[in-house]
Amino acid sequence: MVKREMTRKFLEDAFCGESKAHMKYSIYAEDAEAQGKKNLARLWRAIAYAEFVHARNHFKALGYLGAVDANLEDSAAGEHFEIEEMYPVYKNASEFQEEKEAIRSAHFALEAEKIHEKMYNDAHEYLKNNDDLEDKKIFICEICGYTTFDTVPDKCPVCGAPAEKFKEF
Amino acid sequence: MVKREMTRKFLEDAFCGESKAHMKYSIYAEDAEAQGKKNLARLWRAIAYAEFVHARNHFKALGYLGAVDANLEDSAAGEHFEIEEMYPVYKNASEFQEEKEAIRSAHFALEAEKIHEKMYNDAHEYLKNNDDLEDKKIFICEICGYTTFDTVPDKCPVCGAPAEKFKEF
Numbered sequence: 001m002v003k004r005e006m007t008r009k010f011l012e013d014a015f016c017g018e019s020k021a022h023m024k025y026s027i028y029a030e031d032a033e034a035q036g037k038k039n040l041a042r043l044w045r046a047i048a049y050a051e052f053v054h055a056r057n058h059f060k061a062l063g064y065l066g067a068v069d070a071n072l073e074d075s076a077a078g079e080h081f082e083i084e085e086m087y088p089v090y091k092n093a094s095e096f097q098e099e100k101e102a103i104r105s106a107h108f109a110l111e112a113e114k115i116h117e118k119m120y121n122d123a124h125e126y127l128k129n130n131d132d133l134e135d136k137k138i139f140i141c142e143i144c145g146y147t148t149f150d151t152v153p154d155k156c157p158v159c160g161a162p163a164e165k166f167k168e169f
Numbered sequence: 170m171v172k173r174e175m176t177r178k179f180l181e182d183a184f185c186g187e188s189k190a191h192m193k194y195s196i197y198a199e200d201a202e203a204q205g206k207k208n209l210a211r212l213w214r215a216i217a218y219a220e221f222v223h224a225r226n227h228f229k230a231l232g233y234l235g236a237v238d239a240n241l242e243d244s245a246a247g248e249h250f251e252i253e254e255m256y257p258v259y260k261n262a263s264e265f266q267e268e269k270e271a272i273r274s275a276h277f278a279l280e281a282e283k284i285h286e287k288m289y290n291d292a293h294e295y296l297k298n299n300d301d302l303e304d305k306k307i308f309i310c311e312i313c314g315y316t317t318f319d320t321v322p323d324k325c326p327v328c329g330a331p332a333e334k335f336k337e338f
């Protein structure tokens with residue numbers, strides 16, 4: 001694990017850069033697929049995976065990959081920050097500046113993060129007495145990220161998208 | 170597209186936060202899979218996808234999803250910055266502070282980014298006269314992110330990993 005502060009700072013920044021590159025390439029890949037450019041999409045997906053490898057190497061060098069319970073705590077804490085601090089403030093600022101697309105984007109995220117925090121906390125609790133979670137289906141709304149177990153709603157309660165817009169995991 | 174500067178700034182930060190959350194959850198999912206916790210891994214993968222949806226919404230609200238050629242230019246420019254500025258400086262700093270894991274992690278990334286920039290530039294050139302890239306296999310080293318077309322090397326030229334450690338796309 002890396003010990004010196006400046007090297008840690010740099011690795012943190014590199015983790016951020018790799019995470020954003022991975023995300024952009026995944027978005028570009030999806031867009032290329034929608035345009036029928038399969039091989040170009042595959043190039044972006046492959047390179048997105050290479051950036052995942054880089055980010056994972058930095059993350060491990062930083063000593064951030066913990067035991068499963070620590071990883072669940074970290075996940076819940078990240079969601080908690082987004083629910084209590086980040087998204088309410090950004091949504092409020094977007095409203096103040098009357099930026100409709102940003103209000104929508106922040107609202108969608110905020111609603112999903114509330115569910116995510118609960119799911120991570122429940123998982124943490126359940127795993128105190130079990131080796132793995134129950135085998136429940138998970139559905140995500142492709143439009144807003146709304147997250148739910150077991151069955152697809154007729155209509156997304158957050159964005160109104162129809163049942164076909166849910167992706168099963 | 171969002172116009173006010175402060176709302177843009179906030180959305181950029183939220184894009185960064187979502188990208189890092191997506192990355193962390195993907196790393197945690199892989200780790201849970203390796204421990205045989207399939208359902209927990211699925212929860213992390215599903216929520217990672219929800220964060221992808223949030224990041225994509227922010228990215229589109231920022232007006233950053235362009236035409237395919239603009240997306241390729243943006244990809245090449247990101248790699249160029251990492252090759253010419255970010256990784257040489259961070260690698261040099263890690264050497265100065267004698268942080269072995271960071272030197273390794275920066276070196277692996279730097280070598281792969283050089284290949285990525287060329288691949289994106291070549292793709293950009295090729296797509297001037299074609300609708301899609303050629304149907305070539307792409308292989309990525311799971312250890313260092315080394316990226317190559319067509320055939321798996323016997324040994325990764327960057328990290329020395331054997332052929333089995335390559336993932337095909």
Ligand SMILES: [Fe+2]
Nearest residue numbers: 018051054278
């Ligand atoms: Fe990278």
Ligand SMILES: [Fe+2]
Nearest residue numbers: 079112113116
């Ligand atoms: Fe979340």
Ligand SMILES: [Fe+2]
Nearest residue numbers: 141144156159
């Ligand atoms: Fe939705």
Ligand SMILES: [Fe+2]
Nearest residue numbers: 109187220223
């Ligand atoms: Fe999110």
Ligand SMILES: [Fe+2]
Nearest residue numbers: 248281282285
């Ligand atoms: Fe790259």
Ligand SMILES: [Fe+2]
Nearest residue numbers: 310313325328
């Ligand atoms: Fe390698």
